[in-house]
Amino acid sequence: MQRVVAHIDGNLDGDLGLEALSAVAAFSACHFHRQFRAIFGLSLHRYVQLVRMKRASWCLAYRNDVSVIEIALDAGYEAPDSFARAFRQRIGQAPKAFREEPDWSAWAAAMEPLAEVRSQIMTQNFSIDDVTVREEIDIPVAFMSHRGDPERLGETIRQFIAWRKASGVRAATNATYTIFHTDPDSVAAEDYRIDLAAATKRAITPADEGMEAGLIPAGRCAVLRIIGQSDNLRPAAEFLYGQWLPASGEEPREFPLYARRVSFFPDVPEHEAITDLYLPLK
Structure with missing residues (x-):
C-alpha cells in the first residue's frame, strides 16, 4: 500500500x-x-x-x-x-x-x-539518531506575520507568494522558512502567530506591504529532517521536545521553533517534500 x-x-x-x-x-x-x-x-x-x-x-x-x-x-x-x-x-x-x-x-x-x-500512511517514525546538532549562522530574512485564526493562513501564504514574485525573492534562490511563535492548540485563535520568511539581505521599503526585515539568529540547533507531507509538523515537534530534548541533556534557547522548507508540494510530489525542523539550543 x-x-x-x-x-x-x-x-x-x-x-x-x-x-x-x-x-x-x-x-x-x-x-x-x-x-x-x-x-x-x-x-x-x-x-x-x-x-x-x-x-x-x-x-x-x-x-x-x-x-x-x-x-x-x-x-x-x-x-x-x-x-x-x-x-x-x-x-x-x-x-x-x-x-x-x-x-x-x-x-x-x-x-x-x-x-x-x-x-x-505518511507518518515518519523518528529516532534519536535522526537528530543532528549544528552550529547555524545568522540568516537575514524578510518575513510576513500571520496573526489570528489558523484557518486564514492560506490567504497570508497567497500574499507572501505574491510578494516573492513581485520582488524577485524567489524560492528557487532564497531559502523559505516558517517560524512558529505559538502552538495553535494552546492559544486562542486570535492569539495565533506564525511568520513566513525568505532568506534575503534585500532592504524592505514601504512598497513591500506586509513585509518586515528580520533575523534568524546564529547559534546551535537540533535539526530533524521530515520527508513527506509537511501540513502537520506536530509529530516531529513533539518528538523533539518530548523525547530528544530530555534524552540529550540540552536546553532550548529563547528563539521559536522554525522550519526550512527545502522542497515542497506541489513543486515535488507530496511524499518527496523535505522539511528541516530546527530547535534552537543554548
Missing part, C-alpha cells in the same frame, strides 16, 4: 485506474479494491480524486501562472467543464471562484478524509 500511495503521488497526471494500481500492488483488481477500502476507509476512486484535487487547489491558489485548463488536464480531466463540476462537488466552489477567493474552511472540511488517511 505504501508503494501504491507513492505511485499515486508521483503519477497524478498518469493512469491511476484500478487495473494500473492493482498491478503496482501486485494484487488482483478485486482484492486490491476491497483491501484499499478496508485499510483506508475510502474507495480508491475517491482517494485518487482527493489527491488530485488537493494538488489542483494548491495550484489554483498559489500558482497564478498556471491556467485552469492546464490544472484540469494535470488532474486527469479531458475537459475543463468536467473538472469544474468535480471540483465544485468536492470543494464547494468553482475553480475560478476558488482561485479568486478560496474558502479555506470548506476546503479543510473537504480534505479531512484525505488528511486522516495520509496521517496513517
